[in-house]
Amino acid sequence: MREYLAKIDWNNTLKNKTATGCWNILKNEIDCVVDKFVPLKKQGKRSKKKHLSKEAIRKIKYKQMMWKRHRHTGCEEHYSIYKEALNQATAEIRNSKRSYEQKILLM
Template sequence: MGDFNHGHIQWTSLQSTGREDQEFLNLVQDSFLSQHVLEATRGENVLDIVLSSQNEFVDNVKICEPLGCSDHNQIHFIIKVKGERNRKIRYRNNFHKGRYKDMREYLAKIDWNNTLKNKTATECWNILKSEIDCVVDKFVPLKKQGKRSKKKHLSKEAIRKIKYKQMMWKTYRHTGSEEDYSIYKEALNQATAEIRNSKRSQMAS
């Protein structure tokens, strides 16, 4: 996927008028690749394309509104690839259920004077750290680490303006009128400003 900048290729009929465009089209066909974008992605040209080695790998291709100030439309699509999901279970110490009485008894049995005698500060620290790690392993159980919840950065007003912007984009794509494009651009600016305000408010709270 990317901006290949070959705007003179007609992907529906697999024809081209430019030499470089024809060479690229020949390369795609000789490599037995499928190209999935058939609608314009910038102006009236198909510049951004999605290639795959098998046609069924890509599905539900949609041309959507530009992202931010870009003059290229977004391309949304689904990649259909089967694979096994590797679920790695992570654990961490559950200090709330630590057996601290047993820890104290274990550490009290250590002859610290002889253990740390004639040792440097670094050596003393390494010995102490090793013993602490040991008692944690012995007396603090493990528990599965859950997923952290992500903070929501967008306010309801920001979400509302994003939806309105998307609706205006669809209207412009349907009509192609300059008036509807101006309405879309105004909606885009308002949505962008509201998103920034929403994120700033979230960071300040």
């Protein structure tokens, strides 16, 4: 990009132009260079966690919701609900992974 912009004769390009005209020329050149040299980021799909069951994902989301509630209120009761949800989610993740591994072994 620097080399491309350095090759432009800016003195002759911007000679006898107003400030607005100079800005428009500069802006157009920069837009052109960005379109030419800057790659577009490809939006990748989020990988689906095949080893997690729908129930495990549901429990993870519930656990996250309970953590946000505890952080927002600071209440000990909400923290105990979060801890219970954490234990349930962890157990469900383990079971889900275990059943997925069993399924793979049988293939």
